[in-house]
Amino acid sequence: MLDATLKQQLDAYLQHIVNPIELSVSTDEQASSKELLELATELAEMSGKISLKQVAAERTPSMAVGPVGETPRVSFAGIPMGHEFTSLVLALLQAGGHPSKADPEVLEQIRNLQGEYHFVTYISLSCQNCPDVVQALNLMATLNPGITHVMVDGALFQPEVEAKQIMAVPSVYLNDEPFGQGRMTLNEIVSKLDTGAAKRKAAALNDKAPYEVLVIGGGPAGASAAIYAARKGIRTGVVAERFGGQVMDTVGIENFISVPYTEGPKLVASLEQHVKEYEVDLITEQKAAAVKKGDYIEVTLESGATLKSRSVILATGARWREMNVPGEKEYRGKGVAYCPHCDGPLFKGKRVAVIGGGNSGIEAAIDLAGIVEHVTVLEYGDTLRADAVLVRKAESMANITIIKEAMTTEVLGDDNKVIGLKYKDRKHDEMHVLDVAGIFVQIGLVPNSEFLRDTLELTERGEIVVDSHGRTSMAGVFAAGDVTSTPYKQIIISMGSGATAALGAFDHLIRTPAPVAAQATETV
Structure with a gap:
């Protein structure tokens, strides 16, 4: 199952297992069962802290992962290879006591969730969106004894998928009821369970000090703008529904200069890592609802919070264009x-x-x-x-x-x-x-600019009109990427326009007096 190169890479990760773990494998005479047993056996042979036992489970083939002596709360129904191999590796490490790099506040929030949460996620191994959901739920199950999670490969369990009429992945069920569909981050899932989290977060956002550059959007344009702004040593923030934007949904990228081939999630991970190397205040799971000019430029979020900044860069990107015909919305996710x-x-x-x-x-x-x-x-x-x-x-x-x-x-x-x-x-x-x-x-893109319709100059197609410096029709507001009138919607062009907008914003800042309130603060 695992070639020599993969085993060498995996061996380095398995060294991080602190406590003994056990793989509980359910198999039968199917070829897929034999493949899963071979995979589990190879894993057990690679580390003295991994043991293997065969069990009878609800779904076969399946493999559960958990600390020795405990009932496992993380399970893979199917063979976790392809995009899900990383999910398997992380499950092994986390079950073995290796700490997660997620936000400590979110981890504590998960530990404090009360109740029984039994999750099942239906995936396909070719889905680049599915691993984020699987890994988030696996981590939650590892941290909280009241949570369990099963990943189900829809291709191997087609009768179950057809019975539930699942026609889009990832599809998540909680306690046998539909919970969510499509990519979801760990924060989004936790916030959905912890109903008071959104209100607490909105209150915290309202208390944030004004920025000098606030970037709306976390795709290639937004990431580039944030990096260029932060390198100027000015207070920079990024607000995005999810970091990476539409690139997270892109599989093969073969025209990113100097990189012959990469995949969307890999590129996004590199972008996020680069942004985090600077003092950028990264705010996710938030969507802009309005932009208003005052002493500061005020950005109101759908959560009700308001952020202030001396300049704003809009990099909200675009989304798939819909057909807008009868039946499309009714059967979205159902075919x-x-x-x-x-x-x-x-x-x-x-x-x-x-x-x-x-x-x-x-x-x-x-x-x-x-x-x-x-x-x-x-x-x-x-x-x-x-x-x-x-x-x-x-x-x-x-x-x-x-x-x-x-x-x-x-x-x-x-x-x-x-x-x-x-x-x-x-x-x-x-x-x-x-x-x-x-x-x-597959009929093209629509710019995410509806909330700006009565605020900025837009083209007939809803694109934000920008000049050669990324300036919009509102002073202090710049825009970059696929949401703009810039031709050719390409990742590399979005990155360039993000840099242009950030440099344009910096030029605006050094030529525009700070609001009186900001000057008073600086004097004190």
Whole structure:
């Protein structure tokens, strides 16, 4: 199961196990069971502090991890390889007493949670969003005796997935009831359980001293802006729903100059580490609701808190564009999906559609063709917008059909899941019905700028209008990245515009007198 290089890397991590742990493995005659037993055996052979026993469990194959002598509270139903191998390694270390690097306040908050919380997370091994959720819940189960967590690989437990009509991952259940879907951070999960946490956090945010530069957004543009601002030695803050933004949902990145290949989560981890090397006040799980000009620029958050700053850099990014047709919202997560890498394995052996003939759409079709029975690509225009090399690849695959001049008009479902879609043949003005179990929407991006509609100058598409220095129509407010009118939405361009906005903000600060209140504070 583990090659020599991986074993060498793993051996270094296993040295951090402090207390003996035990792997409880449930297997049968399936090939997957034999693979899991082989993995568990190799792990046990690599460390004298790891022992192995075979048990009968609710799901087979499965492997539970826990301290020797205790009932394990962390379990993997399936083979935790692919993106989940890191989740397994962390579970081994944490069960063995190696401390977590999470915020100590959050760790204490987890320990103090009262009640019984039994979590089950349905994942796919190709999902880059799933490990964050799995690792967060595993850590919680390790810290609190009232919490258990089971990761379930949907591809190996399809009857269970179909019975629960799970069509998007990660899908989290708490005490047999739906709890959440999609990427969730440790803080988000804990805040959802600790209902008083949001109010306490909002009160704490209101008490923060004004910043000199406040960055709204934690993607590549926001991270770049924060680094450039902090290097000037000025008080810098970052507010973001989650650090990394949309890049966290990007699998392969092959055009980031000097790095031939990386993946979104890896790039985001490097960005966050770089930001944390400076004195940047990083605030997550918060979303901006309004920006107002006063003595300071005031940023009101959806939580009700208000932050003040002498300058603000808006780097709120963009999100996947929706079709805005009947049935789309009703069946989102029930067959309507936006991440083929995450949710594709749930449609193994089924027929699906991809909406959009650009690079994202054709890449999605090619990826899905290796998993599903058949992929139909619907392109609104009369030509595909994807690169020629991708088009040739898609056209060469027997289970991909491309339909041009097709306008999706409705998502069809049976009240529980998608069963098809309607589309209009624009060339012949005819309506057709396509029988599919999944619809993957890949039709571009929408800027996250709704909260600024009556505040700043925006383009018809909702992009913030900026000049060559990143300045917006409001003095002291700058913008960067995919939310702006800057052409070409690329990671490397967003980083450059973030740097430009930060330098523009610094230039603004040195040429603009500080508010009277700030000057009085400095005098004292």
